[in-house]
Amino acid sequence: MSTILDRAQGALYGLAIGDALGMPTQLMSHEEVAACFGVIDGFRQPPADHVIAAGLPVGSITDDTEQALLVADALLAGGGHIDSEDLARRLLTWAERARERGSLDLLGPSSSAAVAALVAGGPLDEVGRFGATNGAAMRIAPVALIISPHDLDALVDLVVEAAQVTHHTGIAIAGAAAVAAAVSGGIAGASVGVATTLGIRAAEIGQQRGQWVAGAAVARRIAWAVGLVDATDHDRSIRDVVELIGTSLATQESVPAAFAVLALHPYDPWQACLTAASLGGDSDTIAAMTGAIAGACHGMDAWPLHAVQTVRETNELELEILAEKLLALRTGP
Numbered sequence: 440m441s442t443i444l445d446r447a448q449g450a451l452y453g454l455a456i457g458d459a460l461g462m463p464t465q466l467m468s469h470e471e472v473a474a475c476f477g478v479i480d481g482f483r484q485p486p487a488d489h490v491i492a493a494g495l496p497v498g499s500i501t502d503d504t505e506q507a508l509l510v511a512d513a514l515l516a517g518g519g520h521i522d523s524e525d526l527a528r529r530l531l532t533w534a535e536r537a538r539e540r541g542s543l544d545l546l547g548p549s550s551s552a553a554v555a556a557l558v559a560g561g562p563l564d565e566v567g568r569f570g571a572t573n574g575a576a577m578r579i580a581p582v583a584l585i586i587s588p589h590d591l592d593a594l595v596d597l598v599v600e601a602a603q604v605t606h607h608t609g610i611a612i613a614g615a616a617a618v619a620a621a622v623s624g625g626i627a628g629a630s631v632g633v634a635t636t637l638g639i640r641a642a643e644i645g646q647q648r649g650q651w652v653a654g655a656a657v658a659r660r661i662a663w664a665v666g667l668v669d670a671t672d673h674d675r676s677i678r679d680v681v682e683l684i685g686t687s688l689a690t691q692e693s694v695p696a697a698f699a700v701l702a703l704h705p706y707d708p709w710q711a712c713l714t715a716a717s718l719g720g721d722s723d724t725i726a727a728m729t730g731a732i733a734g735a736c737h738g739m740d741a742w743p744l745h746a747v748q749t750v751r752e753t754n755e756l757e758l759e760i761l762a763e764k765l766l767a768l769r770t771g772p
């Protein structure tokens with residue numbers, strides 16, 4: 440039997456493991472991933488000509504985990520709440536450091552637009568109103584450690600705090616709410632199936648928040664996506680994830696894709712992350728969200744010891760302590 444701390448740690452390590460597995464395959468087509476790597480069965484080195492990951496060591500995390508750590512720091516600094524200005528400052532500092540060290544993996548489209556607008560003097564409550572991509576969802580997991588899924592309205596309120604400065608749109612908030620509720624549910628003891636149901640309900644609530652922007656309903660896309668895949672027909676299911684659900688950084692594609700992969704491998708978190716990493720597209724983010732949810736539902740047992748060691752040592756992560764600190768702030772039954 441896993442404990443709540445074990446499941447919280449499983450969520451954070453799952454985020455990092457999924458991110459690092461998808462690091463070398465991101466931005467490639469599914470066919471290119473297969474041609475370049477064959478079957479993805481572990482951490483891989485990015486190709487030398489990779490657009491943003493070239494030269495990164497095997498097992499490196501990317502912006503998904505790094506920005507989730509910024510959200511965690513902002514939550515700890517705010518005693519369980521997030522001040523938008525504080526988070527914006529942390530994102531800006533992170534982007535500057537990333538640029539200084541020569542990283543090509545900088546802020547995504549919504550975050551960079553919001554931060555640029557803020558630097559140009561734009562009002563804090565308006566600069567995020569066009570951000571609809573998956574940056575809010577990719578970095579939301581720490582929020583799930585500090586609030587139970589018992590009151591989904593309260594959970595979505597906290598998601599809005601974390602998202603609004605860069606992603607204050609119904610679509611982005613819905614995607615982040617889905618991931619947060621699923622992770623929070625897993626930490627509270629939910630199976631992948633129950634966590635998915637919580638995610639769908641939170642997405643419905645989240646889609647009503649923030650600015651309306653045109654795009655498909657995230658909750659309905661998740662429900663459709665998990666029903667589309669069939670564990671007895673893996674190849675057809677993967678083709679459907681790639682060609683129908685979609686793997687782009689659009690929230691309404693990548694978040695449903697993560698839930699679809701979980702539905703294919705509800706009892707095998709490591710294989711779920713490997714499958715997500717093999718998709719290509721925004722595979723690091725899809726695998727990071729998949730890993731966070733699967734790790735929350737299964738605890739640290741989800742992850743092979745070597746995988747935990749690899750992400751811990753390659754990236755100097757101490758996620759056990761972070762999980763403890765965040766859990767100390769957890770509210771709700």
Ligand SMILES: [Mg+2]
Binds near residue numbers: 501503
């Ligand atoms: Mg990334």
